[in-house]
């Protein structure tokens with residue numbers, strides 16, 4: 648009988664970023680990273696291996712993706728088949744639960760959900776660490792989406808040693824993110840290609856790796872002390888250093904839009920006025936504000952002259968992956 652397995656994985660936002668690989672095949676990062684898993688944005692994916700199928704069939708939001716347009720996912724299914732001995736093609740149905748056109752749909756939640764549903768459907772019963780290692784082969788940031796709360800991905804030096812584990816979950820103190828969703832423009836360069844260019848051409852890359860190690864140690868302490876200001880300060884500086892790498896690449900690139908800079912300025916002004924909030928940015932124009940829930944109203948009010956209310960989405964810390972068999 649064909650077994651269908653459904654997995655739900657939440658996206659995560661890095662507070663100390665992953666930006667560069669030392670092994671592209673094994674997806675080993677140059678440095679470790681720390682993230683916060685969010686409750687608001689997630690991917691739900693079902694997988695069934697069925698010998699009656701001729702090829703893998705992949706549906707995104709009920710639309711069948713034409714063969715050849717989902718090679719990253721079919722290659723990942725090949726990896727699951729290789730690990731499990733399963734030989735049948737798979738039917739995959741996946742849906743991203745993010746606000747329409749938020750641009751926050753992420754390979755992190757996507758590959759974490761596919762790893763969990765796919766491995767179980769293929770007959771594997773992986774431990775959380777093994778699942779994190781498998782998700783890593785799909786997309787680096789997916790390594791962390793296996794877990795909830797604050798999560799650290801240990802860079803490691805080979806396939807066995809590069810995995811994530813929870814740093815703090817559940818989180819019993821007041822920290823959240825507000826995503827500022829900006830007009831989507833065409834991404835100048837994918838994350839995968841952007842980070843590869845940076846590693847190959849930025850003269851500052853070795854300084855990044857050095858400061859990232861320092862940031863990891865400081866971030867672990869800040870999380871342990873439940874110190875919002877320290878978490879925010881370290882995350883903000885780390886994010887801007889990541890973007891400085893992009894500006895220092897050859898050829899240079901960046902993910903900012905004019906609205907990105909407006910949102911950053913609003914956060915800086917709020918802070919100058921005594922509201923403890925900080926920003927971080929990933930490989931896109933959206934700004935994520937790190938703050939306490941008690942400051943939500945003040946932050947919303949400050950953004951109101953510049954952005955519509957529906958461009959601001961409050962996200963709380965979210966849970967780790969869940970797997971169910973249909």
Ligand code: 2P0
Nearest residue numbers: 661664665786787788838839929930
């Ligand atoms: C992160 N980002 O740590 C960093 C910060 C974006 C900025 O991981 O090539 O989709 O699939 O491993 O994970 C986005 O890149 O790249 C990312 P691949 P991924 O969250």
